[in-house]
Amino acid sequence: DVKVTQSSRYLVKRTGEKVFLECVQDMDHENMFWYRQDPGLGLRLIYFSYDVKMKEKGDIPEGYSVSREKKERFSLILESASTNQTSMYLCASSRPLAGGNNEQFFGPGTRLTVL
């Protein structure tokens, strides 16, 4: 089974702190994604990556950056956390369409609270 893991289920940080959210997948997927989930807004794409060291902005990249140094790991970075970044963060991975099944597999999520 595909497994996507995230480093923390719950995280509490203070305004201005630098925050790292880590995501690891074990199925050799090329594509990885970071989404933010807020009540009444659904999931919104922050950043995505289709290869090592490649990154692309999604719909709401402001205030975030990402790093993908290894194929299996995709990190989301909040350079200076703000209270409006309090949210649930979901990581996902998938194969390219040419690989057949393009289903996205999700991690369990990290509930980040910024005080």
Place this chain on the structure above:
Amino acid sequence: AQTVTQSQPEMSVQEAETVTLSCTYDTSESNYYLFWYKQPPSRQMILVIRQEAYKQQNATENRFSVNFQKAAKSFSLKISDSQLGDTAMYFCAFMGPGGGADGLTFGKGTHLIIQP
């Protein structure tokens, strides 16, 4: 850019009933993929069902089926013989012809509650 609309923020039905969740989308693409994802209270998102736009036949997975109306840009999910374990947030999602390397576009979700 594509948009996905789920017009039912919350629905509640009795166990064993059939329930239909609605989803409409807007795109200028002719080939694409549509998904329904389920997020139970434990939060892990899992795929329920997938539809490829070039396939006319509606997808089915056990008790779950879709009504895909391409011209109307509608993609509803029908859950038959609903069970308590079906209680969850359900998200409709769109994937463009690129195969998903650029992510999914999600609706805002429908909170489905199955009452005993």
